Amino acid sequence: MKKYDELTEFLLRMGDSALVQGQRLCEWCGRAPALEEEMALMNVGLDLVGQARNWLDYAAQRINDGRDADMLAFRRDERDYRNLLLVEQPNGDFAVTMSKQFLYDAWQFHLLEALTESADQQVAAIAAKSLKEVIYHLRRSSEWVERLGDGTEESHQRMAAAIDTLWRFTFEFQETDAVVDSLSESGIIPDAGALKQQWQQTVAKVFTDATLSVPEDARSFYLSGREGMHTEHLGILLAEMQFLQRAYPDASW
């Protein structure tokens, strides 16, 4: 995996996670349980793809090797993607989709809120723009977690199973590395410890309201999204998402 300077690495992590989560949501197109749900899933997906473009535009400017945001999105291999392992997981049933969305929204919300104060002006600008949208996303996914968790016996069981499947990937919200340490020291991103606490509080509150139990902290896993070591699901997602640009490079219409 090619390595860039710390800020660029961080921009790729943000952009890739938003893009992969957006792409997963779009897989629901034409398959959602109700028309209103379909529009909501697509709207959230669209916001995330737009946010990804903002992050990747900035990353492309810094990489400065002639590639733009589209090239970064459509011509990088799985090994060069820095997204969270959580967001590449398959959609599963609606309980898995909404739990995944909620865990990611809660993390995005607290992270973006802190990033609006970033020492880097462009990071602060993208964060302020994204935050307005993510507040809506978090509100909606929290409501779904509560409704399904505190719903019927079956919906509760499905939510518990979904959290059981996904929780292991949340260790990535908490782990620091050289990039995180250096950027938080220079005031570009928030302190990882404080962020972890805020995320845990939000998750614990919503899970409790939803009568779901809050699992113990997830432990490290042998894979790492930001190191480009992904689960087997990302490659398949990229194969579909990148098909056109791979088969017909630079196609336009």
Next chain:
Amino acid sequence: MRAGDLISTDSTASLRLRGDDADLNFAWQVLADVPDPEVPAVSVVDLGIVRSVTWCDDRLYVQVTPTYSGCPATEFIEEMIREALQAAGFVNPQLTQKLDPAWTTDWITAEGREKLRAFGIAPPTGSASKRSLLGESGEVHCPHCDSSNTRQLSEFGSTACKALYRCDDCLEPFDYFKCI
């Protein structure tokens, strides 16, 4: 019309522009006629997405801000703005995207709100405070019968910027322009 007429018309148009206040006002007037492609009742100026119009080195500079990060109309709007300005005689206008400060529905003009209502879309109520973002929105009036007896059907409507509502008095569904 002969080719010569076209050429002389064009050159007169561009020669006329010097970037003084009258020209900048003219540019704003041109922009006030560029409709939003998804809500053609309002112009890009009504929506508050044109952030500045300036003149520098014989060129017009226009700063535009996107409404939502993923709004698919963003690039289309920029193209429409460029075409309208060129047709009005501004040679090679320069468009830039400005993310900061982030667009807010507070920038929709009073005239724009009235046009939205007349078009059947309830304009955003109140200002985009954090409380309104967190769901404590004020009363949303039905754009058809003005009743406040309305309820939200879905937080996401036909486009990223709208939510789906229904009036419990006249029973009509309608779009509400979300407050952000």
